[in-house]
Amino acid sequence: MAGGPPKALPSTGPHSLRDMPHPLAGSSSEEAVGGDSTPSPDLLMARSFGDKDLILPNGGTPAGTSSPASSSSLLNRLQLDDDIDGETRDLFVIVDDPKKHVCTMETYITYRITTKSTRVEFDLPEYSVRRRYQDFDWLRSKLEESQPTHLIPPLPEKFVVKGVVDRFSEEFVETRRKALDKFLKRITDHPVLSFNEHFNIFLTAKDLNAYKKQGIALLTRMGESVKHVTGGYKLRTRPLEFAAIGDYLDTFALKLGTIDRIAQRIIKEEIEYLVELREYGPVYSTWSTLEGELAEPLEGVSACIGNCSTALEELTDDMTEDFLPVLREYILYSDSMKSVLKKRDQVQAEYEAKLEAVALRKEDRPKVPADVEKCQDRMECFNADLKADMERWQNNKRQDFRQLLMGMADKNIQYYEKCLMAWESIIPLLQEKQEAK
Amino acid sequence: MEQAPPDPERQLQPAPLEPLGSPDAGLGAAVGKETEGAGEESSGVDTMTHNNFWLKKIEISVSEAEKRTGRNAMNMQETYTAYLIETRSIEHTDGQSVLTDSLWRRYSEFELLRSYLLVYYPHIVVPPLPEKRAEFVWHKLSADNMDPDFVERRRIGLENFLLRIASHPLLCRDKIFYLFLTQVFFFYLADSRLKALNATFRVKNPDKRFTDLKHYSDELQSVISHLLRVRARVADRLYGVYKVHGNYGRVFSEWSAIEKEMGDGLQSAGHHMDVYASSIDDILEDEEHYADQLKEYLFYAEALRAVCRKHELMQYDLEMAAQDLASKKQQCEELATGTVRTFSLKGMTTKLFGQETPEQREARIKVLEEQINEGEQQLKSKNLEGREFVKNAWADIERFKEQKNRDLKEALISYAVMQISMCKKVGFGFNEDICIFRSAYTFI
Numbered sequence: 043m044a045g046g047p048p049k050a051l052p053s054t055g056p057h058s059l060r061d062m063p064h065p066l067a068g069s070s071s072e073e074a075v076g077g078d079s080t081p082s083p084d085l086l087m088a089r090s091f092g093d094k095d096l097i098l099p100n101g102g103t104p105a106g107t108s109s110p111a112s113s114s115s116l117l118n119r120l121q122l123d124d125d126i127d128g129e130t131r132d133l134f135v136i137v138d139d140p141k142k143h144v145c146t147m148e149t150y151i152t153y154r155i156t157t158k159s160t161r162v163e164f165d166l167p168e169y170s171v172r173r174r175y176q177d178f179d180w181l182r183s184k185l186e187e188s189q190p191t192h193l194i195p196p197l198p199e200k201f202v203v204k205g206v207v208d209r210f211s212e213e214f215v216e217t218r219r220k221a222l223d224k225f226l227k228r229i230t231d232h233p234v235l236s237f238n239e240h241f242n243i244f245l246t247a248k249d250l251n252a253y254k255k256q257g258i259a260l261l262t263r264m265g266e267s268v269k270h271v272t273g274g275y276k277l278r279t280r281p282l283e284f285a286a287i288g289d290y291l292d293t294f295a296l297k298l299g300t301i302d303r304i305a306q307r308i309i310k311e312e313i314e315y316l317v318e319l320r321e322y323g324p325v326y327s328t329w330s331t332l333e334g335e336l337a338e339p340l341e342g343v344s345a346c347i348g349n350c351s352t353a354l355e356e357l358t359d360d361m362t363e364d365f366l367p368v369l370r371e372y373i374l375y376s377d378s379m380k381s382v383l384k385k386r387d388q389v390q391a392e393y394e395a396k397l398e399a400v401a402l403r404k405e406d407r408p409k410v411p412a413d414v415e416k417c418q419d420r421m422e423c424f425n426a427d428l429k430a431d432m433e434r435w436q437n438n439k440r441q442d443f444r445q446l447l448m449g450m451a452d453k454n455i456q457y458y459e460k461c462l463m464a465w466e467s468i469i470p471l472l473q474e475k476q477e478a479k
Numbered sequence: 480m481e482q483a484p485p486d487p488e489r490q491l492q493p494a495p496l497e498p499l500g501s502p503d504a505g506l507g508a509a510v511g512k513e514t515e516g517a518g519e520e521s522s523g524v525d526t527m528t529h530n531n532f533w534l535k536k537i538e539i540s541v542s543e544a545e546k547r548t549g550r551n552a553m554n555m556q557e558t559y560t561a562y563l564i565e566t567r568s569i570e571h572t573d574g575q576s577v578l579t580d581s582l583w584r585r586y587s588e589f590e591l592l593r594s595y596l597l598v599y600y601p602h603i604v605v606p607p608l609p610e611k612r613a614e615f616v617w618h619k620l621s622a623d624n625m626d627p628d629f630v631e632r633r634r635i636g637l638e639n640f641l642l643r644i645a646s647h648p649l650l651c652r653d654k655i656f657y658l659f660l661t662q663v664f665f666f667y668l669a670d671s672r673l674k675a676l677n678a679t680f681r682v683k684n685p686d687k688r689f690t691d692l693k694h695y696s697d698e699l700q701s702v703i704s705h706l707l708r709v710r711a712r713v714a715d716r717l718y719g720v721y722k723v724h725g726n727y728g729r730v731f732s733e734w735s736a737i738e739k740e741m742g743d744g745l746q747s748a749g750h751h752m753d754v755y756a757s758s759i760d761d762i763l764e765d766e767e768h769y770a771d772q773l774k775e776y777l778f779y780a781e782a783l784r785a786v787c788r789k790h791e792l793m794q795y796d797l798e799m800a801a802q803d804l805a806s807k808k809q810q811c812e813e814l815a816t817g818t819v820r821t822f823s824l825k826g827m828t829t830k831l832f833g834q835e836t837p838e839q840r841e842a843r844i845k846v847l848e849e850q851i852n853e854g855e856q857q858l859k860s861k862n863l864e865g866r867e868f869v870k871n872a873w874a875d876i877e878r879f880k881e882q883k884n885r886d887l888k889e890a891l892i893s894y895a896v897m898q899i900s901m902c903k904k905v906g907f908g909f910n911e912d913i914c915i916f917r918s919a920y921t922f923i
Contacts, residue, residue, distance in 0.1 A: 290737055297734040304726045311723050315716035322709045329702045332695060335884045339891055346895075440740055447748060451909045458906035465898045472892045 133159040135230050135245065137223035140215045141172075150174050151215055153222060157245045163237065169246045175200070177250055178222055184240040185229070190385055191427040192235060193435055195228040196374035197221070198367065213359075217367050224371075228438070234427070275391030284425075287432060288383055295376040302369045305361060312358045316351060323347035342468040353460035360453045368446050372439065379435070386424050393417035538567040538576055539645055539660065541638035544630050545583070560630055561585050562637055566660050580661045586611065589637055592659050596650060597782075601789040602872035603650065604879040606643035607778030609636025615707040615770065617715040617763075628764075632771055639775070649875075682794045686869070692876065693787040696780045703777040707770060714763050725756030751908055758905070765897050772890040776883060783879070786872055793868055797861050804854040811847040814840055 139154040157169040178197055185194045198221035208214060229235045247253050280288065323344045330340035396414045543563040548556060561583040567576040589608055596605045613629050623629065641660075644650045731749030735742045 293737050294734075297730055297737075300730045301727070301734075304723065304730065307726075308720065308723050311716065311719040315713070315720050318709065318713045318716050322706075322713050325702065325706045325709055329699075329706065332698050332702065336887055339888060343891055343895075443741060444744070447744070448913050451748075451913050455906050455909045455913075458902045458909070462899060462902040462906065465895045465902070469892065469895055469899075472888055472895060 132161050133157070133230050133236060135226045137219055137226055140219050142210060149210070151210070151218075153219055155226070155245060163242055164246065166246075171245065171247070171250075173244070173250065175218070175222075177244065178225065180250075180254060181240060181244045182225075185235060185238060188238060188240060189235060190382070191424040192232070193375075193379050193382055193428070193431040194235070195225050196371055196378055197225055198371065199374070213363060217363055221367060221371060232431075232434070275388060275395050277387040277391040278394070280387060281390075283429075284383060284386065288380065291376045291380055291383075295373050298369050298373050298376075302366065302373070305366055305369065309358050309361055312354060312361075316354050316358070319347060319351045319354070323351065338474075339468075339472045342471045346464045346468050349464040350461045353457050353464075357453055357457040361450070364453075365446065365450055368442060372442070375435075382428065386421075386428055389417075389421050389424050393421045537579070537645075538569060539638070539641050540565050540567075541634050541641065544634045546625070547585075558625065559585050560625070560633075562634055564641070564660060582661070584659075586633070586637075588659075589640065592655065593640075595655055596644070596653070597785060599653075599655075600650065601793075602786060602868050603647070603875045604779065604786055605650075605782045606640055606647070607775060607782055608640055609633050609771070610774060610778070615704075615711045615774070617711040617718070628767075632767065636771065636775070648878075682791050683798055684794070686790065686794065688873075689787045689790045693784055696783040696787065699780040700777060700784075703773055703780070707773060707777070710766075710770060710773075714766060718759055718763060721756050721759035723756075724752050727752035728756070747911075751911065755905065755908060762897075762901050766894075769890060769894045769897070772886070776887065779879075779883070783876070786876070790868065790872065793861075793865050797858075797865055800854065800858050800861055804851065804858055807847055807851050807854060811844060811851060814844050814847070 134157070136156045137153050138156070140151050141154075143150055143152060152172040152174045155169075155171050155173055157164070158167065160167065175197075179200060182194060182197055185192075198218050229238075229241055235241065243253055244250065279285075323346075326340045326344035326347070330337040330344065333340060393414070396417050400411060400414055541562050542565050545561050545563070546558060547561045548558050550556060562585070563581060563583055565578060566580040568579045569576045586608075593605060593608055596603070609632070612624060613626070644653075644656055650656065728749045731745050731752065735745035735749065738745060
């Protein structure tokens with residue numbers, strides 16, 4: 043947003059899988075694989091304001107970090123998955139290495155998807171494929187279709203207003219990459235979704251387009267049956283627990299929307315403040331050219347203000363790149379969850395309608411007809427799946443927002459630390475006594 | 480300063496009060512006690528500005544401001560602010576101070592005092608007054624002269640003005656200054672010399688040092704004005720940033736109501752945002768103090784320029800006198816030798832109406848010789864006066880330079896300290912946030 047012209051994407055040559063570091067190996071990898079972060083309670087951060095030192099669970103200090111370390115980047119590196127209690131993970135997925143492809147018809151970006159797994163569903167232990175956004179979009183639709191009782195994570199927004207945002211700028215592509223990586227990791231974490239055939243194909247197929255065209259729909263029994271639920275059934279009352287979820291999601295999305303607007307406004311104000319600061323500093327420089335003894339002090343103040351301006355620019359960039367996308371993602375998530383709730387209502391409505399119809403027939407047969415039983419099954423499975431997914435979602439949400447809010451507080455602290463250092467460093471310069479000229 | 484031959488128009492030397500003890504001892508002691516950064520103190524009552532006024536130590540303060548209504552010269556009702564000037568003398572032995580004088584004055588009376596000083600101490604860089612109208616305001620501050628913040632800052636500025644005069648080795652002994660502090664009725668006729676300062680004229684042989692100084696003062700004025708303007712805009716924008724953060728307060732609070740584990744963290748974050756947003760008012764108020772320090776030197780640049788102008792005026796005067804003398808000499812010579820080289824009305828009429836008699840010519844030569852004599856005397860004294868002015872002016876300019884460097888360094892240091900404490904306070908607040916988030920979460 044605030045910054046120079048968009049940087050060109052780096053183009054990396056073909057990368058051997060062997061060269062790729064294992065996702066969980068050391069601090070040199072960009073992203074740790076796994077679910078959402080649960081930083082160890084012992085992880086503390088060094089600060090000028092707090093007196094705690096950087097401590098890792100194994101007692102060492104992270105390689106390649108210089109203090110003051112950012113808590114969010116550290117948390118990324120030391121992600122421990124808390125979803126699978128003690129269970130060993132057998133599937134790792136990473137999205138990285140965006141590349142621009144220029145063709146006659148269009149220009150687009152592809153991302154490299156690297157998969158490592160010991161699961162039997164995978165023929166090879168490792169895969170590396172390239173996918174573009176529309177492939178992700180396809181995957182999501184397929185998941186929604188085939189797993190309608192589950193909450194499918196959201197994708198970053200599909201449409202981007204051309205001319206306002208540069209689709210090929212490094213910042214935009216990196217933001218998108220992170221979101222896509224998160225999307226796949228959430229599916230990877232999911233005990234049901236991660237075994238989905240479409241997901242498997244997405245991760246492994248050399249030619250995804252061919253597969254898409256074949257239209258092989260390997261629907262699960264549940265998917266098929268839910269798909270055939272005819273609409274038009276009206277639910278009288280939503281059960282309390284699902285109504286509570288619905289209300290919660292409504293308020294949640296509303297509040298996030300407000301926060302998003304406020305954050306955007308803050309960024310706008312900060313940018314305008316930055317513009318003025320960039321004019322303010324140099325005036326001290328101009329003044330210093332008129333002076334003798336005061337020349338150095340004034341020049342020092344000018345440089346100091348320049349440093350603060352740069353620090354502020356970094357802060358606004360961080361807000362744009364790290365804070366806003368997560369807010370938007372959760373708003374999208376809430377929307378898709380609400381539609382799943384509606385589908386659940388449909389299933390319940392069908393069941394209740396059929397049940398009522400049976401009751402009205404006034405037959406003495408104690409046995410409930412098979413199809414009504416099927417409906418009941420369907421409803422109960424749906425409810426169970428949804429409840430499990432909601433709990434998982436709540437956990438993830440807590441982790442994500444904790445990380446997000448702490449991260450933002452941390453970024454702010456870094457900004458004030460940089461300013462503090464700048465001003466403290468010129469005090470001795472200002473107090474210096476010069477020899478009489 | 481050596482006294483030149485009396486000239487009622489120009490040589491109105493203020494009569495210094497006779498010191499009670501030996502005059503030299505008093506002067507020496509007064510010079511020794513220079514105030515350090517008199518501009519920084521917000522109240523002159525606590526920080527002593529010792530002034531060996533008649534060998535006694537006095538303390539000056541502008542302690543109060545009051546709104547008044549009265550009738551102006553055109554018999555119209557007007558509202559103005561009056562300021563209370565209190566003078567205390569400090570007994571040497573026990574350090575107790577006794578109120579000796581107190582009176583109320585308004586801004587225009589301070590202006591009169593300053594005009595007087597400008598005229599009668601032409602070689603001195605006269606301390607400036609605080610601004611007449613609020614300038615360089617950012618949106619929050621009212622541009623209204625009755626605004627309490629403006630009045631308060633003006634009170635401090637007026638006190639600072641008096642303290643600067645009291646600490647000046649020469650100005651502190653001025654009788655009119657004493658009367659300003661003690662006499663309720665203060666009456667002073669504006670001198671025509673003051674008007675002359677604004678006249679335009681050209682000097683043939685300008686003194687390079689004064690020309691350079693004039694340029695410096697112009698440039699200083701320009702750069703400080705620019706600085707103050709941009710600073711006001713910066714303050715305005717910073718205000719916006721802080722206040723928008725305040726909007727988070729309510730929404731975080733509302734959000735915390737629907738959350739279980741996250742509730743506490745969100746609530747505290749919301750509260751912190753409110754605190755953050757309200758902290759800007761104090762921050763910017765402190766910064767106004769810095770702006771005032773800069774403003775003082777903006778106006779000081781004007782005073783510096785005035786000294787240069789006075790020198791130019793003197794120089795011009797000198798050149799005119801020299802020119803006048805030279806032409807009279809030439810006239811005399813022509814009369815004596817009979818050659819007419821210069822045009823004169825007398826010469827023309829002589830040509831038209833006949834030569835004048837030798838007696839007439841003799842009479843004229845005698846008058847001219849007298850005038851030449853007088854002119855030479857005057858030129859001598861003007862030259863002397865000029866040299867004295869330059870010597871004294873440069874002495875005061877050097878003193879001013881030292882003071883300026885000291886004061887501005889102090890101002891920059893206090894500005895840096897302000898920024899540092901602000902960073903620490905805000906950073907600490909955010910750190911508290913992180914601690915609360917960390918502790919408020921329970922892990923599964």
